[in-house]
Amino acid sequence: MLNDFSWNMTGYIPKYPVDSFGADIRPYVAERIFQLEPEPPTVNSLNEYILSALQEKNLMYFSFLLHHYEPQLNKRTKSFLGVDSGDLYDTDRFIDIKLSCREQMLQKLMDYDPAKGAEYATYIFPFIRDAMLRFRMGEEKWSVSSLTNYKMVRSMAWLYHNTKDAVSEFAKKYNCDLALAEEYLKVVRGIRNQQPFYVTGEDGEETGEDVALDDTWNYADILWNGIQAEKVQRAFEKLNYREQTLLEKRLAICMTCGRVGSWKNRPTFEELAIMFEGSTASGAERAYRKAVDKLTELLVAEGALHAVRLKQKSKTKRKKKIAAAIYEYQADCDGEWGEISFNFENGTAEIIQLADWDTMITKYFANQAISYLLNCENEKLPKETLVAFEL
Known part of the structure; x- marks a missing residue:
């Protein structure tokens, strides 16, 4: 048990301390909350830190690992936030996610068996993903009974937007009857009506393929969010035919019913250029960006954002x-x-x-x-x- 461990950091201090009661945390600091001063002792492999932590029952070595592992954790957190959308760099949330991952890494430390051949960084990889999913599960407006069910719901969402018969594919994948698969499909459809839904791909990693996102604002969230739908519809109708087509095709969304399609099958700018003869791929992209900005201005005028x-x-x-x-x-x-x-x-x-x-x-x-x-x-x-x- 970790209760038997000490966490003696004598001689080491945070290189970039975070003031919880001060000004907003800068991104530079948020990415370096596990950095220590002075530098931890050099080792040939990061796994040596974990072996020392287990042998000496001192979590100081775990902190040494975090010092070196933080860049990789930052990369995974940014990837998670990029799919998750919202404020792409809310530093408070960024740090909260990293601390959730650190907690999971600590909890799994005692389960790690170096005799099985895998290094700790490899062993902990899927558990970090689970920690991020669990963090979002606690934030979202809907909930399920467990992380396992949460993953199954997301798996159904992926199948729903990427296969022709999601119910049959789900039943085959989880070896369950069609009635249970239908229940999961009902959950997915219900969630889509509440808020944007980010699904998990077949490899278990997060994917934004079924989410209608531009790189500047969350189109799907605004579009079908109660009373906002009327404002979006009025703004959209003020665009010309070309602008409407570019947005619907590129964002993979139907403005009539609000259904969000798969990003995997959305047209490229080259294909959009062919739709409008005489245009090039770069011209189609510029036209799309202008349409996004124009719709944004109209939505601002409507008070939608x-x-x-x-x-x-x-x-x-x-x-x-x-x-x-x-x-x-x-x-x-x-x-x-x-x-x-x-x-x-x-x-x-x-x-x-x-x-x-x-x-x-x-x-x-x-x-x-x-x-x-x-x-x-x-x-x-x-x-x-x-x-x-x-x-």
């Missing part, structure tokens, strides 16, 4: 990367512009001037802009973009 418009005013490069930049931002596509200064080398930002000089409302828009740009890959920092969100 909010948006912050960003324009790069200036930038400073160092070693082919943008080291710093100043962005202008506008709240809800209207009014006076504000300015934000970014230092991308250390992941910080400073509001120079609030849009509309409003300290109560537009500061929230500024924070959304900061969160979005600090999360962008450096080479993909936009010159101009429109970021939508819900308050």
Whole structure:
């Protein structure tokens, strides 16, 4: 039992301590909460840390493992958040997920048997996935009796959107009768009406294939969310035929019934270009992006969502990367512009001037802009973009 273990960290301190009562946690710090100072002693294999932890019953060695394993855990957490949608870099939630994974890693430590040949990092891999699923299961508006049932529901969702006969395929996969498979299908259909649903692929990993997402806002969530549907429908009807077709085809969603199709079968931009003769793939993509922005502006006008418009005013490069930049931002596509200064080398930002000089409302828009740009890959920092969100 872990009760027999000590966790003596004498001589080591967190390299980037988190102040729970201070300002918002920066992404740079959120990715380094397990980093120690000084550096842990060098070993030939990370598994040596786990073997030492088990032999000496000292979880200090477990902390040494986390110090080196954190980049991989960050990668998996980002992948999970990318499928999960919402705020792609909510640092509080980012840290909560990592701590959930750490708890699972600790709980499974005593079950690890090095004699079976697998290193601890390999052994713990599926349990980390389970920890993330369990974290989301606790957040979502619907619930099931266990993580096993939760996975089966998601498996049915995948089959429903990727096979012709989901009930038969599910019954075959789980060796159950058709009546039970039908019950799982009813659950899946009911969940789709409550909130966006992210399914698990056949390999057990998360996939966003059945979710109608643009990279800037959650279209499916807004579309069929109670009273919002009327606002979306009115906004959509103001688009021209080409814009409507581009959105429906590329987002794999039917605006008449709200059914979300599989992203695996959605048309490429090359195929969309063929639909509109005389266009190229890049032209179709630009047209699609413009349609997204136009619909976003219409939805803002309807009060269905909010948006912050960003324009790069200036930038400073160092070693082919943008080291710093100043962005202008506008709240809800209207009014006076504000300015934000970014230092991308250390992941910080400073509001120079609030849009509309409003300290109560537009500061929230500024924070959304900061969160979005600090999360962008450096080479993909936009010159101009429109970021939508819900308050």
